[in-house]
Amino acid sequence: MADFTSPLHSMNRLDPATGDNFINRYLVLANIGGGAQDGLEVPLAAADRVMLMPEWTVEAWVKAADPALASGALIRRAVGNNLGYELGLSDGVPYVMYQTAKKTSIRLDFGATDDKGNVVAPHAIPAGVWVHLAASWAPTARALSLTVGTETSGLAVVRRVFSATELDYLPVDGSSFFSLADPTAYIVNEGGVDVEKKDWRGDVFLDEVRIWTVARSLVELDENRTQLIQTGTPGLFRCFRFDDGGMTIEDFAHPGWRTAETYAIAAADYGVASTPEALVNDAILNSAAEVEYVDGAGAVVVKTYAEVWADYAADPAAVDLFGVADWLGTAGALAFRGIDDADADGMPDWFENVYGVDDAEGDEDGDGLTNLYEYLAGTVPNDTANGNADFHALAIAGDGLTNGEKQAFGLDPRLADSDGDGYSDYEEVYGLKADGSPVDGMFRRPDEDSFAADPLRPLSNTRPVLRHLVMDGAALTIPPQARHALPSWTVMAMVKPDSVANAVTLFKRQVSENGVNFELGWTAGGMPYASFTPNGPAATAFRVPENDVVGLAIEAGVWTHLAASYDADARLLTLYVNGMPVVEREDLRHQFTCPAFGDGILAGVMTGPVFNIGEGLDGAIDNIRVYGSALPASQIYRDHRTSLSSNEAAAAPYGEETGGYRALAYESASEMLARPHRAGQLIVKFKPGVRFQAMEDAHAALGTTVVKTSAFTGVQLVQLPAGADDAAAMEAAISQYRAWTDQIEYVEPNYELHFLAPPNDALFNNLWGLHNTGQTGGTPGADINVMPVWDAGYTG
Numbered sequence: 001m002a003d004f005t006s007p008l009h010s011m012n013r014l015d016p017a018t019g020d021n022f023i024n025r026y027l028v029l030a031n032i033g034g035g036a037q038d039g040l041e042v043p044l045a046a047a048d049r050v051m052l053m054p055e056w057t058v059e060a061w062v063k064a065a066d067p068a069l070a071s072g073a074l075i076r077r078a079v080g081n082n083l084g085y086e087l088g089l090s091d092g093v094p095y096v097m098y099q100t101a102k103k104t105s106i107r108l109d110f111g112a113t114d115d116k117g118n119v120v121a122p123h124a125i126p127a128g129v130w131v132h133l134a135a136s137w138a139p140t141a142r143a144l145s146l147t148v149g150t151e152t153s154g155l156a157v158v159r160r161v162f163s164a165t166e167l168d169y170l171p172v173d174g175s176s177f178f179s180l181a182d183p184t185a186y187i188v189n190e191g192g193v194d195v196e197k198k199d200w201r202g203d204v205f206l207d208e209v210r211i212w213t214v215a216r217s218l219v220e221l222d223e224n225r226t227q228l229i230q231t232g233t234p235g236l237f238r239c240f241r242f243d244d245g246g247m248t249i250e251d252f253a254h255p256g257w258r259t260a261e262t263y264a265i266a267a268a269d270y271g272v273a274s275t276p277e278a279l280v281n282d283a284i285l286n287s288a289a290e291v292e293y294v295d296g297a298g299a300v301v302v303k304t305y306a307e308v309w310a311d312y313a314a315d316p317a318a319v320d321l322f323g324v325a326d327w328l329g330t331a332g333a334l335a336f337r338g339i340d341d342a343d344a345d346g347m348p349d350w351f352e353n354v355y356g357v358d359d360a361e362g363d364e365d366g367d368g369l370t371n372l373y374e375y376l377a378g379t380v381p382n383d384t385a386n387g388n389a390d391f392h393a394l395a396i397a398g399d400g401l402t403n404g405e406k407q408a409f410g411l412d413p414r415l416a417d418s419d420g421d422g423y424s425d426y427e428e429v430y431g432l433k434a435d436g437s438p439v440d441g442m443f444r445r446p447d448e449d450s451f452a453a454d455p456l457r458p459l460s461n462t463r464p465v466l467r468h469l470v471m472d473g474a475a476l477t478i479p480p481q482a483r484h485a486l487p488s489w490t491v492m493a494m495v496k497p498d499s500v501a502n503a504v505t506l507f508k509r510q511v512s513e514n515g516v517n518f519e520l521g522w523t524a525g526g527m528p529y530a531s532f533t534p535n536g537p538a539a540t541a542f543r544v545p546e547n548d549v550v551g552l553a554i555e556a557g558v559w560t561h562l563a564a565s566y567d568a569d570a571r572l573l574t575l576y577v578n579g580m581p582v583v584e585r586e587d588l589r590h591q592f593t594c595p596a597f598g599d600g601i602l603a604g605v606m607t608g609p610v611f612n613i614g615e616g617l618d619g620a621i622d623n624i625r626v627y628g629s630a631l632p633a634s635q636i637y638r639d640h641r642t643s644l645s646s647n648e649a650a651a652a653p654y655g656e657e658t659g660g661y662r663a664l665a666y667e668s669a670s671e672m673l674a675r676p677h678r679a680g681q682l683i684v685k686f687k688p689g690v691r692f693q694a695m696e697d698a699h700a701a702l703g704t705t706v707v708k709t710s711a712f713t714g715v716q717l718v719q720l721p722a723g724a725d726d727a728a729a730m731e732a733a734i735s736q737y738r739a740w741t742d743q744i745e746y747v748e749p750n751y752e753l754h755f756l757a758p759p760n761d762a763l764f765n766n767l768w769g770l771h772n773t774g775q776t777g778g779t780p781g782a783d784i785n786v787m788p789v790w791d792a793g794y795t796g
Contacts, residue, residue: 024333025242026207029200031327033270036199039182050175057212058087059134065203067092067124072183082172087135092124096135096146098171112601115536132225138215153608154480156600211238222482228338245324267325347375367391377403377413400426421458428455468622475615485596490627492563497619499556500526504616511598511609520564526553530564530575532594542592544575545583561640567630579640669734677749680725684716685745
């Protein structure tokens, strides 16, 4: 399939030297010829010129070998004699600026900010690295934003929000024109005379320019900045990828040669020369496909590609077909993910054009593989000559399954282990290894329509391998995502420290030199805390507890569930220990703003936001969870109980240690029965999807009776037969339930629990008369001393 290409889809130009489907390219700004005078004009249709843009976003990737020399407008919109907006570099410092209808200039530079959000120290982009720049205007939020990020960093953000008292702030709007890559003039001294010059100095490269008529969110910018944008995406006004080569810069918001005259930027208009492709794919030259074009004399000509190539020197049309403008570069180019798929059926547009298929679920050649699976498997969807060979061929993943088997179970034929659980798809389907020996703990599949273990569910194996992370004091850095920028949040984890002598930061997302979005940990000695710190060097942390609380410290060698939440609307920060709210603090004076984003400049380096887990922790951590809202206390308590009952944290590690993880076995029945429990009673949880009749059959086989079923979780309380309440009988029943691994999620004794903490009422901490720790500034212990009474079992 790699030998074919589409004459209608430029992103499928093959590189004959490597066989790659297309060549990544960018615009070399020093080579834009006459464009250096006023930039490259973006061609506009008549309707585009008069289009209003009350909101907008512009974005591009840029790389400068020496940022100090990089100055100019990367993307500009002019509205009459006013500036609609401009995204550019000034001595390497990113900026966005615009004018209002009254010609007031509004400018936002990138750099370190103070606690008011004002940029106090402009910061240039790093040298020799691709940097993503984006600017947006959101009128409903009255906010101008500038975001900066590299390929590996998260997005740093500076923002100006206009107050309700500011009146002259709206960007000017109206009939407009656009330009790209307009350099700033500079003065040089030549022979004692100051001379003004206007060009791009040094190596400055531009890629993936996008102009939007909507205000894109931080998450949208982050998740799509290295992803190909589809034609027809709402709000996409222009998209210049530069990867298509040729003598024009194609607009992928209006792709194809049919629209090139209206929307493409032509190299010939700026005196930019071209270089023929060094090699041309044989599949193109041998193709019978014909191309229609207008030659230099204005006549319509229809020729094959081979005919045009053969007459390259004399035929000006061949320049467009086989030439590449000299303003394009390839060395160190960015690679973008995704495919062009206008109908969103999973098959790329070029594939549909080359093979004449459009229905992803159809089977053009009748071999049993759908057209979509033929694309995924790398086979030809309209090849009727090979019968069912494609269906029965081994998948390219090399795990032993055929293409047909991959399709039957909804697996990707390019992946050997679709659910990433360490068992290959073949092993999970057949319950056998490649050599025919059984997979430990798996039964062979019962029939051809089922599997031994679900190859799409990593925890469905017959003997689930449960793990927790063993930390050695070094922090685990989470890959940056804009989704982690949370005005309100909840973070939680189960932890078992080897020692609490040193301070530990379980969660910390830092967004600027001083700004911290969320933080949870404990101080030396084990006192847990939660906090956030607003942006700005003068800001102080908003933290709970403000002072140590007697009896709150966690213990070494014991599993403890720690959680914290912040509700930005209620301005309430709450700390939880073992599912219970233990201390909270409300920002009554509205003095603290939780920073979801910041300038991303840490220790003078533009790193973007940094999210670390487990810094300073020597010990185990499990069930790490981050939520984008402040969960209610009841949900946090349920999460705590789920962590305990599922054995994901309570069991002790055993066996060999690999890569920081230790395998966990089910806790033995004898170990569970060693804790206080109700004799003759078990808690049983069936897996999702198990039929009611199967549950009844399981209970009947053991003679157990269902006493109660939780409507919320489906957990069942069962009573063993009379006389089966001793440890041996209960251990046998637990083992039997566990043997039905395809049906049972977990089974455990009905433990006897005792209150060891205050009530989980979120407002209990306000009732100082019941339990006074000095939480309101009063005298600790000045209460009615009700806690010992409750601990003794007296309630009411």
